[in-house]
Amino acid sequence: MQVLSVNLGDRSYPIYIGEGLLSQPELLTRHIRGRQLCIISNDRIAPLYMDKLCSSLTGLQISKVILPDGESHKTLEIWASIFDTLLAEKHNRTTTLIALGGGVVGDMTGFAAACYQRGVDFIQIPTTLLSMVDSSVGGKTGVNHPLGKNMIGAFYQPQCVLADISLLSSLPSRELSAGIAEIIKYGLISDYDFFVWLENNIDALLGGDAFALTYAVQRSCENKAAVVAQDEREGGLRAILNFGHTFGHAIETAQGYGNWLHGEAVGAGMAMAADLSWRRGAISDSELARIVDLLHKAKLPTKAPADMSPAQFMELMGVDKKVLDGRLRLVLLESMGKAITTSDIDLVMLQQTFDASKAVI
Amino acid sequence: MQVLSVNLGDRSYPIYIGEGLLSQPELLTRHIRGRQLCIISNDRIAPLYMDKLCSSLTGLQISKVILPDGESHKTLEIWASIFDTLLAEKHNRTTTLIALGGGVVGDMTGFAAACYQRGVDFIQIPTTLLSMVDSSVGGKTGVNHPLGKNMIGAFYQPQCVLADISLLSSLPSRELSAGIAEIIKYGLISDYDFFVWLENNIDALLGGDAFALTYAVQRSCENKAAVVAQDEREGGLRAILNFGHTFGHAIETAQGYGNWLHGEAVGAGMAMAADLSWRRGAISDSELARIVDLLHKAKLPTKAPADMSPAQFMELMGVDKKVLDGRLRLVLLESMGKAITTSDIDLVMLQQTFDASKAVI
Known part of the structure; x- marks a missing residue:
């Protein structure tokens, strides 16, 4: 234990x-x-x-x-x-x-x-x-x-x-994957070594290996605890824990709560946040590909629902509580294993992310 | 100001x-x-x-x-x-x-x-x-x-x-009196000088005198703030602020919220708590009489509703949140201007208080 x-x-x-x-x-x-x-x-x-x-x-x-x-x-x-x-x-x-x-x-x-x-x-x-x-x-x-x-x-x-x-x-396998979405998040926002560990151990996690699961839970909680200890009431730093969540919440709201699992929406949301980070030059082509590949191996969606328009995303992200005084703020990657919060969002790039992230019907 | x-x-x-x-x-x-x-x-x-x-x-x-x-x-x-x-x-x-x-x-x-x-x-x-x-x-x-x-x-x-x-x-005069109930409470639980001031200024308060009201509000808030600053989350000391309230809440619940004003129920509840304190020898006959007299002058009830039985009081006080692990705790006077919390309650005396505090139909 x-x-x-x-x-x-x-x-x-x-x-x-x-x-x-x-x-x-x-x-x-x-x-x-x-x-x-x-x-x-x-x-x-x-x-x-x-x-x-x-x-x-x-x-x-x-x-x-x-x-x-x-x-x-x-x-x-x-x-x-x-x-x-x-x-x-x-x-x-x-x-x-x-x-x-x-x-x-x-x-x-x-x-x-x-x-x-x-x-x-x-x-x-x-x-x-x-x-x-x-x-x-x-x-x-x-x-x-x-x-x-x-x-x-x-x-x-x-x-x-x-x-x-x-x-x-x-636990149904779909819910196991939904949990792995948040685990991958910790690798992306604050722990690159853990991201690499996940690339190497994703099959063990999906297979229910107790040792791998114990380690992944422990390391995820450690990462989260380190952030929360510095910012218990979400004044600033803690916002990085919402990586993928602003996009993800929009998906959940549009689909009605419960049709997509939270972790599935976060999976697609992280792919979208990674895509936007890549467009800003924060991560390379191959790094973006590794993120999408790991999400894919974890059996998570990497695209938004086909029926969601950019306008619907913007509307739903506008009522999200991560908007400060009406201005959109997003958590994006600064590099692999490091996230930042920014309100300096290029709306053209955001539109490109919406277009690129739409599932093909 | x-x-x-x-x-x-x-x-x-x-x-x-x-x-x-x-x-x-x-x-x-x-x-x-x-x-x-x-x-x-x-x-x-x-x-x-x-x-x-x-x-x-x-x-x-x-x-x-x-x-x-x-x-x-x-x-x-x-x-x-x-x-x-x-x-x-x-x-x-x-x-x-x-x-x-x-x-x-x-x-x-x-x-x-x-x-x-x-x-x-x-x-x-x-x-x-x-x-x-x-x-x-x-x-x-x-x-x-x-x-x-x-x-x-x-x-x-x-x-x-x-x-x-x-x-x-x-403010309707009935609500003014209800407010004075809580003001009198501060005099009783922690500020005997203020209690004496209230005896001398009750007519000015009832008449809406702005100077008297400003002073009474200020001194009440000072008394409450001093208690709360020591015990923000009601671990111990703060419980004295509930003087009269355990009885009062029972009255409010029995009558249905809103039929008696909160302050009116607290007025009768303080008279009951004072009665029980007197039976325990904490205050004298004349001190009890002064408390009842001030409540009476403030146009507050000093008796419980005629239709409430001791059994009903006990039942209603049993679900009150001031009961710790099933044991009845009450706030009583130790002397004029000083309240204590105690679970050392003589049930015979409590019964006598219920009997003595019942309004005549």
């Missing part, structure tokens, strides 16, 4: 990464300060792991909330249902919420913990590769609004994260 | 207190960092002051949200409607929300600011005496749930508070 510490002063917490961690309840109980627990999961994950988790936790009042699975249910209304259970079962301020699921469950549970009685403890047990490398670090919680993704939420840190690699054995 | 600083490190902010402040826009504009504003008010206050406020703020994109007036509308559903406007009118992360109204508007606006894009700026312009002395300091924001008051919310600090005493001229 690897233990990674996310350093945020009095909000610091550990991430436990390894195989079979769900069978080690002491990893959780050391972080539970009261006698009440509420485990929040979804209707796909709960049948697989809820009983196992509950049976390992004795002597506690345990409530359960089972949410409908999927990004389309990451709404204020579904989120509010968590409070119905917490209050009906008289959870007090010392309760701990446990998120057992992917990013949607984690985001909604963390946001519920941030707001229940103005803040109670929570623990993340991510069950997807994406949530292990993305939601585990950073404290971003929230829900979607019909007019924008993640528009309502809070920065709120968990007591600990339990990343049990064994849970990934039940 | 008085300027009081609430000292909370990098979350410190000023409270401006005085007459005619709404005509001094520079007090606001120095705290507005973007070009977007959203003024949130209710359908009783907006017709009185919205135009005046808007006309003084030039060169800004101003959106308006008018909420239905009253505690019964302090719900997640009404709160969520604020986001509909913010997103439809493309407010970005540099926007500032302004709460123009009483505690309900302030609590919902602050909570919306805490959650919109995971946190934007907000400013409080309280229009009731209660919100000037209570909501102005402390950063408590939130909404009610059918199973409990203020159960969903956040600790979130404003950029500044503008307490314009002139706005109180439109």
